[in-house]
Amino acid sequence: MGKKREVDDRFKKFGTVSFTAITKVNDFVSQLEEGKVMGTRCKECDAVYFPPRSDCAKCLSSDMEWFEVAGKGKLVSYSKLEYAPIGFGDDLPYAIALLDYGDYKVFGRIADEVPEEEIQVGMEMTTRPNTLSNGQLNFVFQKA
Amino acid sequence: MGKVGIIGVGQSAFVRGYPGSIRELAFEGFKEAMQDAQISNKDIDASIICSAPEYDKQRSPAGVFAEYLGLTPQPTCYLESLCSSSSMGLRFAYSLVKSGLHDVVAVVGFQKMSEISSAESQERMGRGADIQWESTFGTMMPAYYAMYAKRHMAEYGTTPEDLALIRVKAATYGQLNEKAVYRKPVTFEMFSDPNSPMSNPVASPLRVGDCCANADGSSCILVASEERAKAFSKKPVWILGLGSASTAVNLAGRDLFSGLTVAKESAAQAYKMAGITAKDVDVAEVHDCFTIAEMMAYENLGFAKPGEGKELIKGKETYKEGSIPVNVDGGLLSKGHPIGATGGSQIRTIVLQLRGEAGDIQVKDPEIGLVHNIGGVGLYGNVSILGR
Numbered sequence: 001m002g003k004k005r006e007v008d009d010r011f012k013k014f015g016t017v018s019f020t021a022i023t024k025v026n027d028f029v030s031q032l033e034e035g036k037v038m039g040t041r042c043k044e045c046d047a048v049y050f051p052p053r054s055d056c057a058k059c060l061s062s063d064m065e066w067f068e069v070a071g072k073g074k075l076v077s078y079s080k081l082e083y084a085p086i087g088f089g090d091d092l093p094y095a096i097a098l099l100d101y102g103d104y105k106v107f108g109r110i111a112d113e114v115p116e117e118e119i120q121v122g123m124e125m126t127t128r129p130n131t132l133s134n135g136q137l138n139f140v141f142q143k144a
Numbered sequence: 145m146g147k148v149g150i151i152g153v154g155q156s157a158f159v160r161g162y163p164g165s166i167r168e169l170a171f172e173g174f175k176e177a178m179q180d181a182q183i184s185n186k187d188i189d190a191s192i193i194c195s196a197p198e199y200d201k202q203r204s205p206a207g208v209f210a211e212y213l214g215l216t217p218q219p220t221c222y223l224e225s226l227c228s229s230s231s232m233g234l235r236f237a238y239s240l241v242k243s244g245l246h247d248v249v250a251v252v253g254f255q256k257m258s259e260i261s262s263a264e265s266q267e268r269m270g271r272g273a274d275i276q277w278e279s280t281f282g283t284m285m286p287a288y289y290a291m292y293a294k295r296h297m298a299e300y301g302t303t304p305e306d307l308a309l310i311r312v313k314a315a316t317y318g319q320l321n322e323k324a325v326y327r328k329p330v331t332f333e334m335f336s337d338p339n340s341p342m343s344n345p346v347a348s349p350l351r352v353g354d355c356c357a358n359a360d361g362s363s364c365i366l367v368a369s370e371e372r373a374k375a376f377s378k379k380p381v382w383i384l385g386l387g388s389a390s391t392a393v394n395l396a397g398r399d400l401f402s403g404l405t406v407a408k409e410s411a412a413q414a415y416k417m418a419g420i421t422a423k424d425v426d427v428a429e430v431h432d433c434f435t436i437a438e439m440m441a442y443e444n445l446g447f448a449k450p451g452e453g454k455e456l457i458k459g460k461e462t463y464k465e466g467s468i469p470v471n472v473d474g475g476l477l478s479k480g481h482p483i484g485a486t487g488g489s490q491i492r493t494i495v496l497q498l499r500g501e502a503g504d505i506q507v508k509d510p511e512i513g514l515v516h517n518i519g520g521v522g523l524y525g526n527v528s529i530l531g532r
Contacts (some may be wrong), residue, residue: 082347
């Protein structure tokens with residue numbers, strides 16, 4: 001019997017349906033479980049990345065450090081879905097959105113508790129980790 | 145090096161539930177193009193087969209098609225850039241011919257979307273975005289374009305009613321296009337009628353009437369060297385300019401949300417190569433997968449200034465008799481959008497227009513036509529400029 005290979009597939013917990021199990025930024029999921037949404041910064045050239053990357057496209061370094069997505073971002077745009085792709089129907093209705101933090105942007109969902117009539121392009125919002133009804137993890141935007 | 149021309153164009157009818165296999169579907173567009181060009185299979189030196197993957201089971205469709213279309217033993221390969229695959233095919237065919245490697249190249253686009261359900265199809269298209277960081281949130285094409293619509297509305301005061309006018313125009317011409325999947329009239333009032341399916345919300349602010357339909361279809365464009373084009377064709381149409389660009393997959397990596405950078409960059413390249421400006425374009429086909437996509441195309445191609453696209457449609461300037469007719473074949477909104485076949489269908493329409501063979505939708509004496517074909521959510525852009 002061969003020895004069973006250890007597989008770090010933490011990323012399969014990210015999102016209602018995850019399409020990626022294995023990535024070098026798997027720590028993102030553990031940090032999400034600890035209550036933090038994190039991006040990466042290149043230690044060589046200071047380039048800032050969200051979503052996090054394990055490699056820097058600007059200087060080709062793979063020496064990255066984590067930083068926390070903190071403070072307020074501005075809502076660039078959003079859309080509330082009435083139909084969903086296969087696998088996401090139980091989440092309906094939900095809104096996808098983009099927040100601009102200045103140095104980087106974050107694509108995610110707006111928290112279910114924010115009523116659509118209160119959502120305005122340009123409004124300030126913050127990002128927080130979220131546990132979905134199926135036990136999976138993601139992050140959502142709430143009013144600042 | 146000489147010019148590169150188009151000597152034959154064809155497409156199948158775009159339909160729901162094509163009653164045949166993908167090779168048989170591809171044969172339909174190919175047959176029309178071959179009859180148009182009046183050449184034989186042996187005159188074709190290579191083929192490029194274009195579609196978006198995962199809608200059918202066939203892996204590596206190029207070999208299967210080359211055999212079925214009688215294009216063996218000539219070289220063939222598969223090429224994809226999602227919804228702009230066959231415009232990308234035109235770009236590669238141009239380079240094969242311009243380099244002198246081949247004299248005649250067939251660009252075959254196809255998609256049989258009906259092999260899977262609509263919800264599965266949305267999931268496939270959603271996975272044309274960033275599967276690691278976006279698709280996990282339950283994204284789909286209408287919702288992404290809806291985010292652009294919402295931003296366009298916030299920046300420029302564009303309204304859902306302005307967008308509805310684009311669908312009304314599309315349906316005006318879709319009724320005349322016997323190859324279109326949607327041929328019924330669409331009125332402006334339907335968008336405010338709760339009993340009309342057109343008014344049903346899909347992803348705010350887009351409604352059913354703002355979205356094109358999935359379809360099965362194929363297209364074929366035959367590209368030839370100047371010498372071969374003049375020998376084979378009485379009315380070759382020349383490729384005057386080609387532009388192509390890409391951008392970040394994840395919206396988080398982008399800076400513009402009221403327009404598509406790939407369209408702006410592709411248009412600038414194509415205009416420069418052709419030595420023309422937007423004002424010189426007599427007829428255009430733009431990628432109206434959603435009404436907002438056509439609105440942004442007006443602006444990104446330079447037919448209107450940013451934010452002023454709505455004035456073009458309100459003034460009916462993009463109708464057949466207007467200053468810049470756009471999608472007078474009904475567009476994707478009427479024809480349906482069989483992903484890999486769409487670019488070839490757009491090119492076909494412009495070629496027929498430039499040859500004066502567009503029938504009921506013929507624009508008066510056009511000399512220069514433009515095709516704007518976008519892949520994914522503004523991920524890939526192709527702009528092609530054709531002339532007589």
